[in-house]
Amino acid sequence: MADRSSAGHPKWLRxxxxxxxxxxxxxxxxxxxxxxxxxxxxSRALSPAVDVRAAQYPGRQDRAAEPFxxxxxxxxxxxxxxxxxxxxxxxxxxxxxxxxxxxxxLARLLxxxxxxxxxxxxxxRRGPSAERTETVHLGDDARxxxxxxxxxxxxxxxxxxxxxxxxxxxxxxADYHAVGTYRPVxxxxxxxPLVVLTGDADPRVTPDEARTWEKETDGPxxxxxxxxxxxxxxxxxxxxxxxxxxxxxxxxxxxxAAV
Numbered sequence: 001m002a003d004r005s006s007a008g009h010p011k012w013l014r015x016x017x018x019x020x021x022x023x024x025x026x027x028x029x030x031x032x033x034x035x036x037x038x039x040x041x042x043s044r045a046l047s048p049a050v051d052v053r054a055a056q057y058p059g060r061q062d063r064a065a066e067p068f069x070x071x072x073x074x075x076x077x078x079x080x081x082x083x084x085x086x087x088x089x090x091x092x093x094x095x096x097x098x099x100x101x102x103x104x105x106l107a108r109l110l111x112x113x114x115x116x117x118x119x120x121x122x123x124x125r126r127g128p129s130a131e132r133t134e135t136v137h138l139g140d141d142a143r144x145x146x147x148x149x150x151x152x153x154x155x156x157x158x159x160x161x162x163x164x165x166x167x168x169x170x171x172x173x174a175d176y177h178a179v180g181t182y183r184p185v186x187x188x189x190x191x192x193p194l195v196v197l198t199g200d201a202d203p204r205v206t207p208d209e210a211r212t213w214e215k216e217t218d219g220p221x222x223x224x225x226x227x228x229x230x231x232x233x234x235x236x237x238x239x240x241x242x243x244x245x246x247x248x249x250x251x252x253x254x255x256x257a258a259v
Contacts (some may be wrong), residue, residue: 001190006249011063012055012082016043019051024090024118024252026244027079028054029099029106032175033168035061035150042094045241051089051247055079055102060171068174072098072182086112090252092119094244096233097204098179100125104216116192117168119251120217121244123197124230126205127212134180144172150203151230191252193220197240199232200225222247 013027014036026046028039036054043052057075061066069075079102083091093108095103100122106118126132136147145165161203179237194217198210207225226236233240 008160009069012078013053014056015051015053016040017047018107019050020048022089023051024092024248025051025053026094026248027083027103027106028052029075029093029095029102029245030055031055031074031097032098033172033180034096034099037061038074038204039131041237042241045237049246055099057171057175059174068171069178072101072178073105074101075178076229077111079106080109080113081109085209090118092121092248092252093117094121094123095125096123097125097230100121100176101128101179101182104128104190107192108187110189111192116190119193119195119247120148120190121197121247122210122213123240124202124210126209127214127216128184130209131182131217134176134182136176136180141169142172144169146175148172149177167209189215190217191219192217193222195224195243195247196220197224197233197243199228199229199230199236202230202232204230220251244253 019025025044028036028042030038037058037253039052042055043152046052055075056063057069058066058078069078093103093107095101095106103120103122105118107117110117136144192209194213196210196213198205198207200207211223226232226239228235
């Protein structure tokens with residue numbers, strides 16, 4: 001598994017800031033329609049104590065010429081193969097919304113490969129056992145735009161600009177299709193710690209639904225509810241990053257008190 005980000009071909013993983021030598025690595029996985037740049041503020045805040053790498057999914061921005069992934073498992077496999085199996089740097093995962101499901105599948109791949117993540121952060125998503133039928137991807141563009149505006153995940157100015165909208169819609173539709181057709185393969189619980197975060201006013205997931213992630217691990221489990229909707233982590237960035245730092249100190253081997 002070649003690390004494309006350090007080999008000069010940052011195809012799947014982007015690093016915005018240089019970390020300290022030996023810093024723990026945090027792989028960040030975007031939401032539906034999102035890109036690596038969503039996590040630039042996270043990288044800025046956590047660097048250099050944490051080596052933040054953000055996933056860039058195919059079919060968007062500088063990867064626009066590549067075909068979209070057809071499944072969340074395909075996205076997880078893409079990130080998995082971008083990691084260097086020889087690198088023993090402590091590894092943690094953070095996924096928001098769709099990215100939480102990608103993170104879950106990626107954690108499974110890592111555990112099966114004998115390299116379990118130190119901790120898996122799951123944000124703004126129901127656990128697999130609480131999944132509802134997803135139908136947004138079956139609707140027309142107007143239905144898709146309505147859903148995104150309801151979640152307040154994309155600047156409304158972008159959605160009102162026809163030219164920009166045509167650039168955003170294909171990625172949104174592909175990602176919503178991947179989420180809507182996601183069916184996790186039954187398997188044993190993860191062994192790594194899970195830290196679950198959610199907003200108390202998220203229209204897509206209730207706190208009780210978010211808590212069902214506890215069923216997916218035999219390891220330690222933490223659950224935190226923050227004020228806000230689906231993108232609570234933007235307004236609550238400082239509080240969320242404090243949670244991340246604390247969990248990396250607690251669960252990340254070799255992270256040290258400087259995180």
